[in-house]
Amino acid sequence: MEQGTLLMASGIEVHRGSRTVLKDVDFHLSEGEVVALVGPNGSGKTTLLEACAGLLPLTSGSVSWRSGAGSQRVVRDSDGRRTALPPMGLTLQSDGMCGEENVEERLATALCVAGRLTDEAKMAEMLSAWGLEHRRADRISQLSGGLRRRLAVLCGLAPAALCGDSRVALLDEPS
Structure with missing residues (x-):
């Protein structure tokens, strides 16, 4: 994870029921960035946000956040591992x-x-x-x-x- 990166999703795949909503998605957010996800209803915006927040199980890939000490912390991966998120804001x-x-x-x-x-x-x-x-x-x-x-x-x-x-x-x- 690059030094300025706060959040990184690597190769994530998420299913909702039998439907694959996200497949092989990479995403990263760096310090100072403001990112807006734009797309039609049902395109996976909410699913990506919830996956990045560690709320959804991943079929493949991982989501990592920078911890307070500056090191990378995997908060969710496809092997079922979960760790606590660093302090953040969330509105669902x-x-x-x-x-x-x-x-x-x-x-x-x-x-x-x-x-x-x-x-x-x-x-x-x-x-x-x-x-x-x-x-x-x-x-x-x-x-x-x-x-x-x-x-x-x-x-x-x-x-x-x-x-x-x-x-x-x-x-x-x-x-």
């Missing part, structure tokens, strides 16, 4: 948020899972910048679909935004 197509959480709790949880300490002032600043400050104590179940998605994207970006070193944020359907 289905946001997976619990309707009973409030807005502030959701952001705090996202930061905690990503290895970031929750700083009340920073959280308030982020919620304000994203137009969610006035809803911070509201349950997620009380938010409109648009505000709920805005919160999901913020929770995916916040860990990378608050980190001093390069971090990956994987966002599926962020708009």
